[in-house]
Amino acid sequence: MLSKNQIKRIRALHRKKNRREQGLFLVEGEKMVAELLASSWPIESLYATEEFTHQYAAAINHKRANVFPATANNLATVGTLVTNNAAIAIVPIPTTAESPSPAQMQGEWVLALDSINDPGNLGALLRVADWYGIRHIVCSPNTAxxxxxxxxSASKGSFLRVTTHYLALEDYFRSLPSDTTVLGAYLEGDNIHTYSPSSQGGVLVMGSEAHGIHPSLAPYITHPITIPAFGQAESLNVAIATAIICDNLRRKKNS
Amino acid sequence: MLSKNQIKRIRALHRKKNRREQGLFLVEGEKMVAELLASSWPIESLYATEEFTHQYAAAINHKRANVFPATANNLATVGTLVTNNAAIAIVPIPTTAESPSPAQMQGEWVLALDSINDPGNLGALLRVADWYGIRHIVCSPNTAxxxxxxxxSASKGSFLRVTTHYLALEDYFRSLPSDTTVLGAYLEGDNIHTYSPSSQGGVLVMGSEAHGIHPSLAPYITHPITIPAFGQAESLNVAIATAIICDNLRRKKNS
Incomplete structure (x- = not known):
């Protein structure tokens, strides 16, 4: 039921270049679009099945979203999900937020990601940050x-709550007060089980599984930390390692 | 440089039915095949680039593996990885190990997986188990x-060290001594940060993100546990949740 132009419009947003140029991106699937409708985010247009439109009529009305009817087959064909019997929303990319100022992050933890180029990992990291109440992620420009x-999709809606900033991490670190705690995850550092984090919060830096934290960032790390291993795996996935470290940081703050 | 028959043989093992019938599976990529060569596992045949064969000559010799020359292009075409400039091994599936007996698991933790049907998640769970020194995973028959x-691929070689058993979980639980600790991860349970695990070890049961632990298994859970949230994400990925719980279980055992 979608017109040729609508199909073209949605498909164009599979590509980064077009997302950049048009300042739009896609949110797909029932749970994600439902979370979007419940949020304060604007929706540029919504392609939805009759069933979805009916089920979420109140939220759609409240948001005054432009709804275009689509079949599940339409949605699967024009979207990136294998199946989608609910909805696809076209959403304006918010204007770039400034990086979190030191005053804003008082008592909070900011997650800094160096060269995390796998999109699934970045999405999982947003979800982990959201679980542990981290409101800001700063990413090196070469992060996904x-x-x-x-x-x-991998963020499971957490992109709505966690603000992600892209910038040269060196610049970000230089902008911080000199007494800021900057933890860096390394294979050899202080044991996170016994490390006592600052109640002032700080920054947690994670590098890629393949290359770790770039050596040029090492001067800014005030505390190298590590997750103790009890078996023989060589490493952990970056989202898993981040979750374990956040769990340790939060546990200690509250005990 | 691979013959038509060799190509057919490798490709056949992309399918579960053929893996079952032939009792063989594929191990792909440099790091994984290198770990395989360094392990005690047998190799049925090895398809490798000249460079890989040269670099791992000692290990290949030691294992008396049958090596067939292949180009990176060959390997990418017949394998499941997008790029592979190293090797593909055909490996015999080990005969099914019996489920870990209570005597074997004294002081250890066994991971029990209920209906984890995403292959990437199962691979990540093997890696987490391996990091935390868990030697046995028991899986419901509908797990990946x-x-x-x-x-x-997602296990990053941990399949070599962690033994995975498929069986009806009810039968497994019934086979355990009645005083076995069986932890179950729920959204509402005891806080894992303050829960003191038994030094006798036990079983940690994880369900799928979508459905949780099946209600039929509830009677066997002695301790429902939960990971405290500090933000607004609704849930965590199952491999991430397992890693956080294992980290808490290990930390307490050693403090």
């Missing part, structure tokens, strides 16, 4: 693009 | 198949 459909 | 190339 936030509005990639795989990132949005 | 261990020898699926996506599981093997």
């Amino acid at each position: 693009e936030l509005h990639n459909p795989k990132v949005i | 198949e261990l020898h699926n190339p996506k599981v093997i």
Whole structure:
């Protein structure tokens, strides 16, 4: 039931270049679009099945979203998900937020990601940050693009609550007060089980599984930390390692 | 440089049915095949680039593996990885190990997986188990198949060290001594940060993100546990949740 133009419009947003140029991205699937409708985010247009439109009529009305009817087959054909019997929303990319100022992050933890280029990992990291109440992620420019459909999908809606900033991490670290705690995850560092985090919060830096934290960032790390291993695996996935470290940081703050 | 028959043989093992019938599976990529060569596992045949064969000559010799020359292009075409400039091994599926007996698991933790059907998640869970020194995983029969190339790849070699058993979980639980600790991860349970695990070890049961632990298993859970949230994400990925719980279980045992 979608017109040729509508199909073209949605498909164009599979590509980063078009997302950049048009300032739009896609949110797909029932749970994600339902969370979007419940949020304060604007929706540029919504392609939805009759069933979805009926079920979420109140939220759609409240948001005054432009709804275009689509079949599940339409949605699967034009979207990036294998199946989608609910909805696809076209959403304006919010204007770039400034990086979190030191005053804003008082008592909070900021997650800094160096060269995390797998979109699934970035999405999982957003979800972990959201679980542990981290409101800001700063990413090196070569980290995966936030509005990639795989990132949005893997974030399970957490992109709505966690703000992601892209900037040269060296610049970000230089902008911080000199007494800021900057933890860096390394294979050899202080045991996170016994490390006592600052109640002032700080920054947690995670590098890629393949290359770790770039050596140029090492001067800014005030505390190298590590997750103790009890078996023989060589490493952990970056989203898993981040979750374990956040769990330790939060546990200690509250005990 | 591969013959038509060799190509057919490797490709056949992309499918579960053929892996079952032939009792063989694939191990792909440099790091994984290198770990395989360094392990005690047998190799049925090895397809490798000249460079890989040269670099791992000692290990290949030691294992008396049958090596067939292949180009990177060959390997990418017949394998499941997008790129592979190293090797593919055909490996015999080990005869099914019996489920870990209570005597074997004294002081250890066994991971029990209920209906984890995403292969990437199962692979990540093997890696987490390996990091935390868990030697046995028991899986409900509808959990993803261990020898699926996506599981093997996501396990990053941990399939070599962690033994995975498929069986009706009810039968497994009934076989345990009545004083066995059986932890179950729920959204509402005892806080894992303050829960003191038994030094006798036990079983940790994880369900799928979508459905949780099946209600039929509830009677066997002695301690429902939960990971405290500090933000607004609704849930965590199952491999991430398992890693956080294992980290808490290990930390307490050693403090």
